[in-house]
Amino acid sequence: MRIGQGYDIHRLVEGRPLILGGIRIPYEKGLLGxxxxxxxxxxxxxxxLGAAALRDIGYYFPPEDERWKGADSILLLQQVVQLVGQEGWRIANVDSVVVAEQPKLKPHIPAIQARLAEAMQLSPKQVGVKATTNEKLGPVGQGEAMAAFAVVLLLER
Structure with missing residues (x-):
């Protein structure tokens, strides 16, 4: 059994779509990356990747590599799931939190949960997705960025 944690943050900018968990969320800003x-x-x-004692996503999908420019992160997630499986692990569950002041994500959580579950070949009951604010503190709280935290449990195949 292995536990892994992940974190990411991206700046919000105009002129980009907002994609969370593979779902396009209506909003006037999107995440820069x-x-x-x-x-x-x-x-x-x-x-x-951390739970399987592999490298981080920047190692497998380096931002300086043009192959990943504009890449659909769900497709990258599917590749990561394959890597983890090749190491002899299967996903027991995922729990995650998106930290954002706006937009309100509650109406989108079921679709995000279903899309992530599908990408990882899991039941939606194995994928927790929550949203919270940063109480107007820091760049996330000021609406300049969004962040996410995730924890996974892997079991031996």
């Missing part, structure tokens, strides 16, 4: 900048999926990927 080399790929689609999906902070939630990135945090989950790092948690999975």
């Amino acid at each position: 080399h790929s689609d900048a999906d902070v939630l999926t990135h945090a989950i990927m790092d948690a999975l």
Whole structure:
């Protein structure tokens, strides 16, 4: 049994779509990054890689590599799930939190949960997705960025 944790943060900017857990969220700003900048999926990927004692997502999908420019993070997550499986692990569950002042994410949680579960070949009951604010503190609290935390439990195959 292995536990992994992941974290990611991206700046919010105008002119980009907001993608969280593979779902496009209606909002006037999106997250800035080399790929689609999906902070939630990135945090989950790092948690999975860490639990399997593998390198971080920047190692497997370096931002300076043009192959990953604008990449769909759900496809990257699927590759990470394969890597973890090749190491002899299977995912027992994932728990995650998105930290954002706006937009309100509650209406989107079921779709995000279902999309992430599908990408990891899990039941939605194995994927926890929550949202909270940063109480107007720091860059996230000021609406300049979004962050996400994730924890995963891996079991031997």
